[in-house]
Amino acid sequence: MESIGRSQQLPFAGIRVLDMSQGWAGPLCGMLLADMGAEVITLEAVQRVDWWRGVYHRPGTREDHGWEKSSHFVPVNRNKLDLTLDLTRPRGRGLVKELIRLSDVLIENFTIRVMKNFGLEYRDVSALKPDLIMVSLPGFGMSGPWKDYAAYGQTTESMAGLVALCGYEGGSPTLQSISYGDPVAGLNAATAVMMALFHRRRTGQGQHIEVAQVEALIPHLGGPIMDWFLNRRIWPRIGNRSRWMVPHGCYPAAGHDQWVVLGVASDAEWRALCEALGQPELAEDPRFTIPSQRRRHHDALDAIIAEWTCGLDKHEVARRLQAAGVAAGAVQDAPDLLADPQLAAREFFFEIERRYVGRHRYPGPTARLSRTPAQVRQPAPLLGEHNELVLRDLLGLSESEIEELKRDRIIGDELLI
Amino acid sequence: MNEQTGPLAGVRVLDLTHHIAGPFCTKLLADAGADVVKVERPGLGDGLRSHEPFAGDEPGVERSGLFFHLNTSKRSVTLNFKTREGLAMLEELARRSDVLVENFRPGALDRAGLGADRLEALNPRLVVASISNFGQDGPYRDYKAIDAVFYALGGWMYSMGAPDKPPLYPSGSYAQYIAGLFACLGILPALYWADLAGEGQRVDVSILEAVLSVLVYDTVEYSYSGIRRGRFGHRWSLGSVAGCTASVQPCKDGYVGVYLGHGEERWQLFVGALLERPDLLDDPRFAAPQGRVQNVDELEAILREWLQEHTSEEIFHRAQELRLLFSTIPTTRDLAESPHWQARGYFQELEHPVLGRVTLPGPPFRLSATPLEFRRPAPLLGQHNAEVYGELGYAPEDLVRLRELGVI
Numbered sequence: 001m002e003s004i005g006r007s008q009q010l011p012f013a014g015i016r017v018l019d020m021s022q023g024w025a026g027p028l029c030g031m032l033l034a035d036m037g038a039e040v041i042t043l044e045a046v047q048r049v050d051w052w053r054g055v056y057h058r059p060g061t062r063e064d065h066g067w068e069k070s071s072h073f074v075p076v077n078r079n080k081l082d083l084t085l086d087l088t089r090p091r092g093r094g095l096v097k098e099l100i101r102l103s104d105v106l107i108e109n110f111t112i113r114v115m116k117n118f119g120l121e122y123r124d125v126s127a128l129k130p131d132l133i134m135v136s137l138p139g140f141g142m143s144g145p146w147k148d149y150a151a152y153g154q155t156t157e158s159m160a161g162l163v164a165l166c167g168y169e170g171g172s173p174t175l176q177s178i179s180y181g182d183p184v185a186g187l188n189a190a191t192a193v194m195m196a197l198f199h200r201r202r203t204g205q206g207q208h209i210e211v212a213q214v215e216a217l218i219p220h221l222g223g224p225i226m227d228w229f230l231n232r233r234i235w236p237r238i239g240n241r242s243r244w245m246v247p248h249g250c251y252p253a254a255g256h257d258q259w260v261v262l263g264v265a266s267d268a269e270w271r272a273l274c275e276a277l278g279q280p281e282l283a284e285d286p287r288f289t290i291p292s293q294r295r296r297h298h299d300a301l302d303a304i305i306a307e308w309t310c311g312l313d314k315h316e317v318a319r320r321l322q323a324a325g326v327a328a329g330a331v332q333d334a335p336d337l338l339a340d341p342q343l344a345a346r347e348f349f350f351e352i353e354r355r356y357v358g359r360h361r362y363p364g365p366t367a368r369l370s371r372t373p374a375q376v377r378q379p380a381p382l383l384g385e386h387n388e389l390v391l392r393d394l395l396g397l398s399e400s401e402i403e404e405l406k407r408d409r410i411i412g413d414e415l416l417i
Numbered sequence: 418m419n420e421q422t423g424p425l426a427g428v429r430v431l432d433l434t435h436h437i438a439g440p441f442c443t444k445l446l447a448d449a450g451a452d453v454v455k456v457e458r459p460g461l462g463d464g465l466r467s468h469e470p471f472a473g474d475e476p477g478v479e480r481s482g483l484f485f486h487l488n489t490s491k492r493s494v495t496l497n498f499k500t501r502e503g504l505a506m507l508e509e510l511a512r513r514s515d516v517l518v519e520n521f522r523p524g525a526l527d528r529a530g531l532g533a534d535r536l537e538a539l540n541p542r543l544v545v546a547s548i549s550n551f552g553q554d555g556p557y558r559d560y561k562a563i564d565a566v567f568y569a570l571g572g573w574m575y576s577m578g579a580p581d582k583p584p585l586y587p588s589g590s591y592a593q594y595i596a597g598l599f600a601c602l603g604i605l606p607a608l609y610w611a612d613l614a615g616e617g618q619r620v621d622v623s624i625l626e627a628v629l630s631v632l633v634y635d636t637v638e639y640s641y642s643g644i645r646r647g648r649f650g651h652r653w654s655l656g657s658v659a660g661c662t663a664s665v666q667p668c669k670d671g672y673v674g675v676y677l678g679h680g681e682e683r684w685q686l687f688v689g690a691l692l693e694r695p696d697l698l699d700d701p702r703f704a705a706p707q708g709r710v711q712n713v714d715e716l717e718a719i720l721r722e723w724l725q726e727h728t729s730e731e732i733f734h735r736a737q738e739l740r741l742l743f744s745t746i747p748t749t750r751d752l753a754e755s756p757h758w759q760a761r762g763y764f765q766e767l768e769h770p771v772l773g774r775v776t777l778p779g780p781p782f783r784l785s786a787t788p789l790e791f792r793r794p795a796p797l798l799g800q801h802n803a804e805v806y807g808e809l810g811y812a813p814e815d816l817v818r819l820r821e822l823g824v825i
Contacts, residue, residue, distance in 0.1 A: 011606040011613065036606040057679035059707070071638040122785075139742075144760040149737040151744075154663060158674040158744035161752045163665060166588040168578065172651055173665050173672050173746045176587055177576035183631040187598040192782040194605035195449050199424035199787050201612060207786035215763055216781040218752065219486070220594040222437065226482030227470035228749035229764075229776040235749070240586045244469065245563065250574070250583040257647075259584050261565040261574070322560050329566035331584050333575045334639035334646070337629065340570070345555035348626055349636070360640045366630040367603025368552075371618035372610050 010037025010372050015197065017105040018043060018096075019080065022050040024153065024179065025137050025213065026109035027076045028186030033105065033193065034079035035365050035374035041103075041390060042080045042381065043096065045087060046412035049383060052076070055415060067383060067415050068356040074380040075362050078352075082381035083390045086410045087118055095410075096120070098395050100128050104200075105193055109137035109185075111150045122208040131206035133196045135189050141212030151213060153179030160217035165224055167237035174237075181217055188216040246294045247273075250331065251306045253314035259331035260314040262305070262321055270294070272324040277308045354379035384413035423450020424787040428608065431507075431514040432456065432491065435463040437590050438548045438624060439520035440487040441597030446516070446604070447490035448780050448789040454510065454805055455488065455796065459495040459825060462798040463488075472772050478798055479771040485795045486777050489767070493796035494805045495825045503824045504530055509809050512539050515611065516604055520548040523558050533619055543617040544607040548600050552623035562624070567592035571628030572635055579650040596627040652713070662687070662709065662716075665746060668724040673732045674744035675720065684709075686739045692723050767794040799825065 015038040019030035027042065027050070034040040044050050051057075053067040060066050083099075086092040096118075100106060106125060108115055115121050115136070122134050136142065139151025140159075157163055157180050167174040192209045200206055218225065223243075224235040235243075240261075242248035248263040264270050274282040282288060282304070287297040294301060309317050314330035321328035332340065338361065343349065349361040365374035391397040391405070405411045421427060428451040432443040440455075440463070447453035457463050465487065466478040473480075498507040508531070511517055517536065519526055526532060526547075536545055547553060550562035560566075568574040568587055578585030603620035611617050629636075638644050652664045662677035677687050684706075688697045697703055697719070702712040709716055724732065729745040736743035747755065753776070758764060763779045780789035802825055806816055819825045 011610040032602055051679070057706070069641070071641045072634055075633045075637050140757060141761055144757045146737070146757045150740065150742050152676050152678060152742050154674060154676045155742045155744045158665070158746055161747050161749055162589065163674065164672075164746050164748045164751075166585070168582065168585060172667070174578065174585060174651065175665060175674075176591075177573060177646075177648075178632050178634075180591065180631065184595070184598075187595065187602065187631075188781050191445065191598060191601045191605065192784060194602070194609070195424035196784055196787070198428075198605065198609055198612070199784075201609065205786055207784055209785070210783040211781070212761070212783075215758075215761075215779065218763075218778045219441075219781055220589065220591055221749065221778070222486060222590055222594075223468075223470055223483050224589075225749050225752065225778060226486050228753055230470055230472045230482045230772075231474060232750075233470070237588070240565075240583065242565075242586075248563075248565065250565070250569070250586065252583070259569070259575075261569040261586075263563040263565055265563065325561065327561035327563040327566050329560075329562075329569040331569040331575050332572050334572065334635045337572045337636050338640070342551055342555045342557040342570075342625065343629070346552050346623070346626070348629065357641060360637065362637060363626075363629050363633050366599045366622065366626050367606075368621040369603055369607055369618055370621075371616060372606065 010375065012036045012038040012197070015039070015105065016103045017041065017107065018099055018103040019107045021107045021109040021137065023052050023109065024072075024076060024182035025185035025189065026107050027052065028183055029135065029189035029193065030080060030107055031076055031078060032186070032190040036372070037375075038105070040080045041083050041099070041386070042077060044082065044084050044383060045092070046084050046384065046409060046414065046416040047086055047088070048417070049415060055417065062415060062417065065356050074354065074357065077380035078362070079375075079377050080381055081386035081390060082384060083387055084384040084411045084413070089410060091405070091408070092410050093118060095391070095395065097128055099390075100125050100132065102394060103129065104131075104133065105197070106132060106134045107189070108134070112138060112142055112147060126206065126208070129206070131200060131204055133193060133200060133206050133209065135193055135209040135211065137185050137189055137211045137213055139213050141215065142210055151181070153182035156181030156185065156213040156217055159214045161221055161225065162217070165221070165235055165237065167239070169237060169239040169241070171237065171239070181213055184217050184220065185211055185213040241298065246291050247298060247301050247305060249302055249305070251302070251309040253309050253317055253330070254312055255314075258314045260309055260317045260328060261331060262326060262328040264326060269326050273321070273326050276320050276324040276326065277305065279304070350376050352376060352379045355382060382413065383415070384411060387411045387413065421450070422787065423448070423789060424784060426450040428452070428516065429514045430454070431510050431517045433517065433519040433521070433526075434548070435520065436465050437483075437487060437593035438596040438600070439518055440465065441594055442546075442548070442600040442604070443491065443518055444487050444489055445597070445601055445781075445789070448791060450787070450792075451516075453491040454801070455491045455493045456496050456498075456507065456510070457493055457798055459497055459799070459823060462493070462495065466798065472775075482775070485769065485772065485775060488795035489777070490790075490792040491796055492801035492805060493799055494802050495799035497824050498529060498531070500822070500824050502819065502822070506806070506809065506824070507531065508539055511536060511543060514540070514543060516544045516546065516608060518546045518548070518600065518604070523547070523549050523553045537617070541617060542611050542615060544604055544611055544620065545617065546600050546604050546607075546620040546622065548596055548622045548624065550623070551625050553621045557625075564590050564592055567624055567628050571625055572632050573628055576635070576646050576648055578648050580648045584648065592624050592628050595631055596622055596624040599627045599630070666721060666724055668727060668729050668732060670728045672746040673724060673729040674746060676742045676744065678742060683741060686741060690739050691736055691741060692720070694719070765791060767791055769794040770797065
C-alpha cells in the first residue's frame with residue numbers, strides 16, 4: 001500500500017493499527033502511535049461516525065460538511081487513514097476481520113456488549129491474528145459488579161475521586177474544565193500498547209490490554225489517596241490554597257478578568273515576595289513570620305498581595321516575581337496561549353492546511369525525540385478519505401467490488417444520518 | 418533483579434529523578450519489569466521522601482505515603498556524583514543502562530559533567546529522557562514552577578470555577594502525572610528504536626507542554642471560530658455543549674454527577690424513565706435541545722427536586738441501568754471501600770520494613786500476558802547500595818570507604 005500513513009524513519013514504521021475507537025481516549029492512543037510512525041486506520045461508518053465530529057450534538061454539523069469542521073475531531077486524529085465500514089452488516093464485519101488479520105494493534109473503546117455483538121472479542125480476534133495486541137478501554141473494567149456501566153470523561157473523573165477533592169472552600173465538588181479522564185485513559189492505553197509492542201518484538205507474543213479508565217486515573221490522586229490509607233484522613237476542598245505553600249493563590253491583575261497565580265514554599269521565597277511587593281518590613285510582621293502564622297492570617301495576606309497585583313499587567317507580575325525567585329505565572333486563555341513566548345520559542349504549535357477548515361495551528365507532539373522526532377505527515381482524515389486506498393491496496397478488492405460497497409453504502413464519504 | 422517478568426523485563430533504567438513527574442514515569446517502567454536503579458543524594462534522598470502524607474503524621478524519610486506510591490519496584494542507591502569517584506560510578510551505571518531519566522533543572526546534568534555528548538560517548542544506545550518544567554530551551558527555561566503555574570500558564574485554570582470568582586486551582590498534581598506519562602511515551606518508542614537501529618537518543622518533555630496536550634481543544638476552537646471558553650460554574654461545558662445535564666448536583670445524601678450526553682434517546686430515558694416525568698417530553702420549554710440550554714434554570718429546579726429524594730448510590734445505579742452515564746462523587750474513603758474495586762482487586766497491599774502493611778492503587782492498566790506488578794515496595798534510602806555497587810564490582814570494604822568519604 002502506498003505509504004501515506006507511515007514513515008520508514010520512525011520507531012513504529014511497519015506497525016499497522018486498526019483504531020475502532022471514538023471520542024477522545026481511544027483516538028488519542030491511536031494518534032500517539034501514528035506520531036511515532038505506525039500506520040493507523042481509523043474506522044467509522046457513514047451511518048455512525050465518530051461522535052467527536054460533533055454531529056450528534058452540535059447544530060449545523062450535519063450539512064455542508066459540518067462533520068469535517070470539528071475542533072474536537074481534528075486535533076486528535078492527525079496522521080491517520082480513515083475507512084468507513086458498516087459493521088451492522090455481514091459484509092462490513094467480514095472486511096473488518098480481513099483487516100484485523102493484517103493488523104498488529106486493535107484499539108476499541110465500546111462498552112463490553114458491543115464487541116461481543118460484533119463477534120470481535122479478544123478470543124475472536126486473536127484467533128484471526130494470534131500475535132495481535134488488542135487494547136480495550138472500558139470505563140469500569142471488564143469484571144466486577146459495574147462492568148456493564150459506561151462512562152464519559154466526567155464519569156471517570158468523578159468515580160476516580162478527583163471531583164470530590166476540587167472546589168472553592170466550603171463550595172460544591174467541581175469538575176476539571178477539561179474532560180480529564182479521557183486523555184489520561186488515552187495516554188495510558190498508548191503507554192500500555194508500546195510496552196506490549198516491545199514485548200512482542202522480543203517474544204512474538206501478542207496480548208489483550210484492559211485499560212479500565214477509572215483505574216488509570218486513580219494513581220493521579222497521589223497524596224489524598226495515600227493519606228486515606230495511612231491515616232484515614234479525607235482531604236477537604238480548599239479552593240486556591242495549598243496544604244504546604246503559604247501564601248498560595250490566584251490574584252487579580254490589571255484589566256477585566258485577568259489573573260495571576262503565585263506560591264511561596266520557603267522562608268527565602270517569602271522574603272523575596274515581600275521585597276517584590278515593595279514591603280520588605282512585612283517579612284518581620286509577627287502575623288506572617290512563620291508559615292503557620294501566615295496560614296492563620298491568609299485572608300489578610302491575600303488582600304495585601306491583591307492590592308499590589310491588581311495594578312499591574314498579569315505578565316508583569318509574573319516577570320517580577322520570577323526575577324525575585326518566586327514561582328508565579330499569568331492565567332492564560334486561548335489567545336494568550338497562541339501568543340505565549342515560551343511555546344513559540346519551542347515551536348509547540350504546528351500549522352497545517354486541511355480541507356473544509358483551512359489553515360490553523362494545533363498543539364504539537366509533546367515527547368520530543370532527538371533522532372526520531374514525531375512527524376506531522378497529514379492532518380486528520382476526512383470521513384472515508386482512504387476507503388479505496390485501504391480496500392484496493394491492502395485488502396486487494398477490485399474496482400467493481402468497491403463500487404458495489406459504495407452502492408450498498410457499506411462504505412461512503414458523506415454522512416448518512 | 419531476581420525476577421525477569423513483565424513487558425520490559427531485562428531493560429535497565431538509571432533513574433535520576435525526584436518529586437512526582439519523573440518518579441511516576443520510572444514507577445511505570447519498574448512495575449512493567451524494568452530494573453530501575455534510583456539514584457538519591459546521601460542523607461535526605463529524593464525530596465519527596467519529606468513530603469506529606471506521613472504515616473501517623475510523623476515526618477521521616479521512610480514515612481511518606483506519596484513516596485511509597487511513586488517508587489514501587491525500584492532499587493535505591495545513594496550517590497554524591499559531585500565527587501570525582503561518585504561521577505565515575507554514575508558513568509559506569511550509565512554505561513550499563515538502556516535508559517536514563519532525569520528531571521534536574523535544564524543544564525544541571527551538563528554542569529555535573531554528564532552532558533549529552535559525554536553520555537553518547539559512554540553509551541551510544543542510551544535513551545536519555547529529561548523532564549523539566551518548561552523544556553530544555555526557551556525564555557522560561559529557568560523559571561520556577563509549582564503546579565499552579567502549570568495550570569495558569571497552560572490555560573487549564575482560566576476556565577476552572579465560577580464566572581464571578583477567581584479561576585479555581587484544580588487541586589492536585591495532575592500536570593506532573595501527565596508529564597510522567599508523556600515521558601514514558603517518549604522513552605518507549607526510543608527504546609524500540611534502540612532495539613531496531615542500535616542507536617539511542619534524547620527525549621525532552623516539558624510539563625507545560627504536557628498540560629497543553631490534554632487541553633487541546635481551547636486553542637483550536639479559538640482559531641476556528643474565535644470562541645474563548647470562559648468559566649462555567651458547576652455546569653460543565655466544552656465548546657458548544659452546555660446545560661445542567663452535565664453537572665455536579667446535590668442529592669439526598671451528598672452529590673451526584675449528572676452526565677446525560679447527547680441525543681434524543683438519552684433525553685427521553687432521562688426525563689421519561691429516570692425522572693418519571695413523561696409530561697416534560699411535550700413541554701415546549703424543553704422539546705428542543707437548545708430550549709434545555711435556554712431554560713436551564715427551570716430544568717435544573719425540576720432535576721434538583723427529584724435528586725433530593727434519592728441517594729447518590731440509588732441515582733448512580735438506576736441511571737447506569739438505563740445506560741445514562743451518571744456517577745457518584747466518591748471521596749477517597751468511598752473509593753477504598755467500593756465493592757467494585759474490591760472485586761477487581763484494584764487496591765493492593767505491600768509490606769514495607771518501616772511502614773508495615775500499606776495499601777496503594779494498583780497498576781493503571783492490565784496486560785493479559787505480561788501484567789504490571791509491584792515487584793517490591795518503595796526502597797529505603799540506599800537500601801540497594803551493596804547489591805547494585807556489588808554488581809559494578811565494588812567489594813564491601815570499598816563501600817565502607819565510599820561511605821566515609823560521603824560518596825554514598
